[in-house]
Amino acid sequence: MPTIQSKLPGVGLTIFTQMTNLANQYQAINLSQGFPDFEPSEKLLSLVKKYYAAGYNQYAPMAGVLALREQIAQKQEALYGVAVDAATEITITSGGTQALFSAISTLIRPGDEVLIFEPAYDSYRPAIELYGGKVVAIPLVAPDFQIDWHFVRSQVTSATRMVLINNPTNPTGRVWSAADLADLADLATAADLFVLSDEVYEHMVYSGHVHQSVWSIPKLHDRSFVVASFGKLLHTTGWKMGYILASEPLMREFQKVHQYTVFSANTPVQYAIADFIADAHEYLQLGSFFEGKRNLLQAGLAGSKFRLLPCEGTYFQLLDYSMVSDASEMDFARQLIVDHKIATVPVSAFYCNSLNQNLLRVCFAKKDETILQAIDNLRSI
Ligand SMILES: Cc1ncc(COP(=O)(O)O)c(C=O)c1O
Numbered sequence: 001m002p003t004i005q006s007k008l009p010g011v012g013l014t015i016f017t018q019m020t021n022l023a024n025q026y027q028a029i030n031l032s033q034g035f036p037d038f039e040p041s042e043k044l045l046s047l048v049k050k051y052y053a054a055g056y057n058q059y060a061p062m063a064g065v066l067a068l069r070e071q072i073a074q075k076q077e078a079l080y081g082v083a084v085d086a087a088t089e090i091t092i093t094s095g096g097t098q099a100l101f102s103a104i105s106t107l108i109r110p111g112d113e114v115l116i117f118e119p120a121y122d123s124y125r126p127a128i129e130l131y132g133g134k135v136v137a138i139p140l141v142a143p144d145f146q147i148d149w150h151f152v153r154s155q156v157t158s159a160t161r162m163v164l165i166n167n168p169t170n171p172t173g174r175v176w177s178a179a180d181l182a183d184l185a186d187l188a189t190a191a192d193l194f195v196l197s198d199e200v201y202e203h204m205v206y207s208g209h210v211h212q213s214v215w216s217i218p219k220l221h222d223r224s225f226v227v228a229s230f231g232k233l234l235h236t237t238g239w240k241m242g243y244i245l246a247s248e249p250l251m252r253e254f255q256k257v258h259q260y261t262v263f264s265a266n267t268p269v270q271y272a273i274a275d276f277i278a279d280a281h282e283y284l285q286l287g288s289f290f291e292g293k294r295n296l297l298q299a300g301l302a303g304s305k306f307r308l309l310p311c312e313g314t315y316f317q318l319l320d321y322s323m324v325s326d327a328s329e330m331d332f333a334r335q336l337i338v339d340h341k342i343a344t345v346p347v348s349a350f351y352c353n354s355l356n357q358n359l360l361r362v363c364f365a366k367k368d369e370t371i372l373q374a375i376d377n378l379r380s381i
Helices: 015-025 042-053 066-080 096-107 124-130 149-154 178-191 230-234 248-258 267-277 286-301 329-340 368-379
Strands: 090-093 113-118 134-139 160-166 194-198 224-229 242-245 316-320 359-363
Touching: 015 329, 042 267, 066 090, 066 242, 066 267, 090 096, 090 248, 096 124, 096 160, 096 194, 096 224, 096 242, 096 248, 113 124, 124 134, 149 178, 160 178, 178 194, 224 230, 224 248, 230 242, 230 267, 242 248, 286 316, 286 368, 329 359
Parallel strands: 113 134, 113 160, 160 194, 194 224
Antiparallel strands: 090 242, 224 242, 316 359
16 A cells, blocks of 8 residues: 555644534534524426426536526626626636636645635635645735735735735625725736635625625626635535636636536536526525524624624624633634534634634524524523
């Protein structure tokens, strides 16, 4: 047996899997992993059945089913006012994670530096490191998670190749302001950087906040990848379907990687989604749907010992437990599962140096009854 030389020696089970396993072991309410505990639309399910039964069961075109790419182009143009060429600027992927991974592998070479903002989604770092890239993490701290652009600019070197952003942001629930996006555009232009913009929560914005896609920012348009997820859009995280947008020269390079990793995504599901999103109402109501759930959770925890940080977008709420315990986030998250039957995620897991700020992330993409039960458990502390 040859020696295994791990390419990712620091990587173990993701924090989401760890917390979900513990939640199952202790039969706790699972607000840790970001997935709905309710079913997707019946209409969508019957469309999928229809296409399976009608024989749409072989490889889709490498870039994805054209009917779906056309629907995405219409949606993108209607929402952000900038045209997308369905023939050359969209690829359907096996989820947002694959889109992110393939975009990183398209651009990152050994020695390239990538700026990311922490707390950050956990798939970014290993994908960058696997291709020999170096992560330069910009730590943002509670309660505002403000970006100090002077500091960001100081982190740019001749090796910096890309900035990776997540807007709206998991786990902070913040939506990037127009001013931050303008600073990003200036930086990317001045230092000639690519931008990888993870926008999987684009429709989940609340309280009058508006999501601005980098696709609609002229300075960023040609140097950016935009990643979206049908798992988030349609309450179907288990289907692992998503897509990526980029201008034609970038997309051509992306597809060289994509065609030899997955080649093409699930065919009948693509046809079904194309039909389903032809009715824009199906995704336009997502913001108010999740805003109702956010409000239910926030109202239920008002006056409790947990302090709620602002949640402008995504389906995550941060809880500050400083008034309850001074245990580390990891220890307190474990204690909540074992003693109070509720699973959350320590926010320290989203920082490379495990910064402890007495913060837990809870996912409110759950049935109202699950949220109400979680409120009871948390209020009993
Ligand atoms: C910020 C962020 N990006 C990407 C993804 C992955 O999307 P998908 O499930 O489509 O791979 C997630 C899932 O939780 C996420 O939170």
